[in-house]
Amino acid sequence: MFKINYLVVFSLIFFSLTISAKKFNTVKVGMCADVHLPTMHDSEYRITTFIDAMKKEKPDFIIELGDFGTPEPKYAKYFDIWNSFSGDKYHVIGNHEMDGGTSREKAIEYRNMQTGHYSFQKNGFSFIVLDGNDKKNPEAKGYKQFIGPEQVSWLKTELAKASGPIVIFSHQGLSFYKGVEENYGVENYQQIQDLLAAHNAQNPTTKVVACFNGHTHLDWAENINGIWYITITSMSYHWLGENYESIRYSAEIDKNFKWIKYTAPFKEPLFTTVEISTKGTIKIAGKKTEWVGPTPWELGYPEEQKKYMRPAISKRNLKF
Numbered sequence: 001m002f003k004i005n006y007l008v009v010f011s012l013i014f015f016s017l018t019i020s021a022k023k024f025n026t027v028k029v030g031m032c033a034d035v036h037l038p039t040m041h042d043s044e045y046r047i048t049t050f051i052d053a054m055k056k057e058k059p060d061f062i063i064e065l066g067d068f069g070t071p072e073p074k075y076a077k078y079f080d081i082w083n084s085f086s087g088d089k090y091h092v093i094g095n096h097e098m099d100g101g102t103s104r105e106k107a108i109e110y111r112n113m114q115t116g117h118y119s120f121q122k123n124g125f126s127f128i129v130l131d132g133n134d135k136k137n138p139e140a141k142g143y144k145q146f147i148g149p150e151q152v153s154w155l156k157t158e159l160a161k162a163s164g165p166i167v168i169f170s171h172q173g174l175s176f177y178k179g180v181e182e183n184y185g186v187e188n189y190q191q192i193q194d195l196l197a198a199h200n201a202q203n204p205t206t207k208v209v210a211c212f213n214g215h216t217h218l219d220w221a222e223n224i225n226g227i228w229y230i231t232i233t234s235m236s237y238h239w240l241g242e243n244y245e246s247i248r249y250s251a252e253i254d255k256n257f258k259w260i261k262y263t264a265p266f267k268e269p270l271f272t273t274v275e276i277s278t279k280g281t282i283k284i285a286g287k288k289t290e291w292v293g294p295t296p297w298e299l300g301y302p303e304e305q306k307k308y309m310r311p312a313i314s315k316r317n318l319k320f
């Protein structure tokens with residue numbers, strides 16, 4: 001009798017554990033943003049550090065959030081390092097992928113992608129990757145921050161056919177940020193936010209829970225209408241511009257990497273792993289490093305940017 005009771009108790013515990021384990025889906029994502037391979041002299045070290053960490057950590061997939069590198073032979077070895085990760089890996093198309101006279105089409109082809117916007121499933125979650133480099137009008141020149149009408153209607157279809165919680169990736173943010181010299185966020189961010197909020201109101205089981213972006217190099221998270229809009233800090237630096245020039249490495253490095261003096265580099269590469277659970281949690285692993293050379297504030301960079309500008313990715317436990 002005594003033995004049977006124990007058996008019943010153990011069976012109940014095992015049964016309830018099995019049920020609770022099955023109840024929630026979790027996905028773990030290795031993430032980095034704004035690597036800017038052509039800018040830094042130590043890009044090989046940075047990308048290798050990330051890929052080595054991911055080989056150990058074994059997330060469900062890795063993704064870089066754009067501004068990775070141009071399709072030039074001299075950067076091919078860095079793409080090879082990226083591709084040495086044997087698990088699933090994804091690219092987001094940033095505005096700097098087309099620098100030096102190349103094109104969005106070439107950048108997409110170089111990454112073996114069909115288009116800049118696409119979707120995939122993992123562990124019961126739906127992932128949507130957007131391309132914020134559409135032209136607002138045929139004459140648009142320079143860097144773009146726009147999701148065109150065709151892509152918006154594709155996005156609507158993707159939202160409608162999602163089979164689980166949705167996570168969106170884009171290079172340019174889907175929310176607004178006022179920078180020092182320019183405004184950030186796709187120009188039609190309000191249209192996209194309204195579209196996502198409307199979808200969520202109608203579809204509680206397949207709602208959009210988070211949108212991740214890069215581009216501003218900031219460390220930022222805000223909740224708008226129940227959706228997290230999260231910016232992942234650049235792997236490499238903050239862009240300060242010509243008014244804040246400073247030689248931070250050797251004269252030799254500065255000669256060969258002409259953009260570094262306009263940046264405030266991070267000593268160690270920044271990247272993170274993000275764990276999202278249908279329990280309603282988003283856990284972002286934190287990583288801290290330090291500036292190389294003078295801080296932006298020591299060079300007179302506007303103090304109001306200090307709030308989100310740091311050589312770190314903040315550890316966050318967000319709820320949705």
Ligand SMILES: [Zn+2]
Nearest residue numbers: 067094095215
């Ligand atoms: Zn960018």
